[in-house]
Amino acid sequence: MNDVIGPKLNLIRLPHAEGLELPAYETAGAAGMDLRAAVNEDAPLVLAPGKRALIPTGFVFEIPQGFEAQIRPRSGLAFKHGITCLNTPGTIDCDYRGEVKVLLINLGDEDFTVTRGMRIAQMVLAPVTRMQVAEVETTTQTTRGTGGFGSTGV
Ligand SMILES: O=c1ccn([C@H]2C[C@H](O)[C@@H](COP(=O)(O)OP(=O)(O)OP(=O)(O)O)O2)c(=O)[nH]1
Numbered sequence: 001m002n003d004v005i006g007p008k009l010n011l012i013r014l015p016h017a018e019g020l021e022l023p024a025y026e027t028a029g030a031a032g033m034d035l036r037a038a039v040n041e042d043a044p045l046v047l048a049p050g051k052r053a054l055i056p057t058g059f060v061f062e063i064p065q066g067f068e069a070q071i072r073p074r075s076g077l078a079f080k081h082g083i084t085c086l087n088t089p090g091t092i093d094c095d096y097r098g099e100v101k102v103l104l105i106n107l108g109d110e111d112f113t114v115t116r117g118m119r120i121a122q123m124v125l126a127p128v129t130r131m132q133v134a135e136v137e138t139t140t141q142t143t144r145g146t147g148g149f150g151s152t153g154v
C-alpha cells in the first residue's frame, strides 16, 4: 500500500511509540496516511461526551519545505461515534519538530475509549504556496465586488 511515488517523509519514532505500526496509507489510492494513538496500553483514554483530548501519535515528522501536513478526522469514527478533530484540518508546519498530536473531541452521546494503536485520524501531505504580503491603496474591480455570504442567491 505504501509503494507510493512521491517525496520522502522522514520520521522519528519516539520511545512511547515502540511497537506501533508506522503511519501508513491503508489502500493503494488513499490520500491520507492513518495515524495511531500512542496512548499507554494499560491506561486507555476515555473521552466522555463533549470532552476533548490531545492524543499523542508517537512520531516526529520532517515535512519537506514547500509542504504541510493536514490532520483530518476519519469519517468512520465520526459517523459511528461522533469522534472528530476539533481543529480540523489541523496544520502541521514543515518547520515543526515536535510530536504530532491529534485533538479529538467526542460529539457523540457515549463514552469513547481510545486504545493504543487505534487509528484516530489521517494525515494528508499537501503543497503550500507562501506569498509575499504587499500593502496597497486599491485593488482591481470585479463583478462580484464586495458581495458574499449568499449574494449570488441559492
Ligand atoms: O492538530 C495539530 C495541529 C498542530 N500541531 C502542531 C504542529 C504545528 O506545526 C504546531 C502549531 O500548530 P498551529 O499553528 O495550528 O497552532 P497555533 O495555535 O498557531 O500554535 P503556534 O503558535 O505554535 O503556531 O502544532 C499538531 O501536532 N497537531
Ligand SMILES: [Mg+2]
Binding pocket: none
Ligand atoms: Mg501557528
